[in-house]
Amino acid sequence: QVQLVESGGGLVQAGGSLTLSCEASGRTLGTYTMGWFRQAPGKGREFVAAVTWSGSSARYADSVKGRFTISRDNAKNTVYLQTNSLKPEDTAVYYCARSIGIGLRESWTEYRDWGQGTQVTVSS
Secondary structure: OOEEEEEOOEEEEOOOOEEEEEEEEOOOOOOOOEEEEEEOOOOOOEEEEEEOOOOOOEEEOOOOOOOEEEEEEHHHOEEEEEEOOOOHHHOEEEEEEEEOOOOOOOOHHHEEEEOOOEEEEEEO
16 A cells, blocks of 8 residues: 655645645555545535646646646656646645556546645635
8 A cells, every 4th residue: 555645735825826745655656547636624525637657648627727737756756736826716625646547537436545635725
């Protein structure tokens, strides 16, 4: 089992940016698709972005498309989420996760290993 640790969250004003990181330990990220999800208070876990093992393919939720960018550095066992033009509705705990296989996946049920999350708060 791989351990995932997110970092980079914080408080930012609307229009600002944050770079979230997710570092794996215990095992490598391997060839699995990696994803970012988020959960706001009182809401369910929401898909944000996913990237294949090579980094050549990615998928985004419509709500973040054009503002967020997911990437990975397999040599560093790290996945990133660059968040730009942040909005108050982006406020949530952000989680990274390793999927159960290859291919781009949006359902949280298709991810097996999860980090503890990092809080992103966007003020208006």
